Amino acid sequence: MKKxxxxxxxxxxxxxxxxxxxxxxSNNEVQExxxxxxxxxxxxxxxxxxxxxxxxxxxxxxxxxxxxxFRELTSRGSSKEEATNYFMTLPGRFISKWVSYPGCLxx
Numbered sequence: 001m002k003k004x005x006x007x008x009x010x011x012x013x014x015x016x017x018x019x020x021x022x023x024x025x026s027n028n029e030v031q032e033x034x035x036x037x038x039x040x041x042x043x044x045x046x047x048x049x050x051x052x053x054x055x056x057x058x059x060x061x062x063x064x065x066x067x068x069x070f071r072e073l074t075s076r077g078s079s080k081e082e083a084t085n086y087f088m089t090l091p092g093r094f095i096s097k098w099v100s101y102p103g104c105l106x107x
Contacts, residue, residue: 001054006058017034017069017090018034020089020090021033024086033076036072037065037069044064044068045061048064066087069083069087070084
């Protein structure tokens with residue numbers, strides 16, 4: 001279930017990020033940002049500790065993904081404020097879907 005939730009999150013973030021970033025970057029740049037973000041996440045994932053619950057595991061994985069996204073945006077010249085604003089816009093695009101997903105908040 002955890003892998004399914006993380007996969008779903010990846011798909012939703014990718015769709016939402018495209019809609020947000022396309023107003024600030026070209027199509028090619030958006031694609032490059034998303035690919036580089038994923039590579040950064042895979043590097044960070046190696047250091048993410050195992051958690052005793054599925055909810056805890058999902059939360060630390062989401063924290064690693066958030067960090068990777070922020071680092072990728074700032075490495076491309078976005079200020080910390082801009083990167084934070086882009087990132088803070090993302091949850092509104094998909095969080096209601098996640099919360100309504102059957103069993104997502106159950107252990």
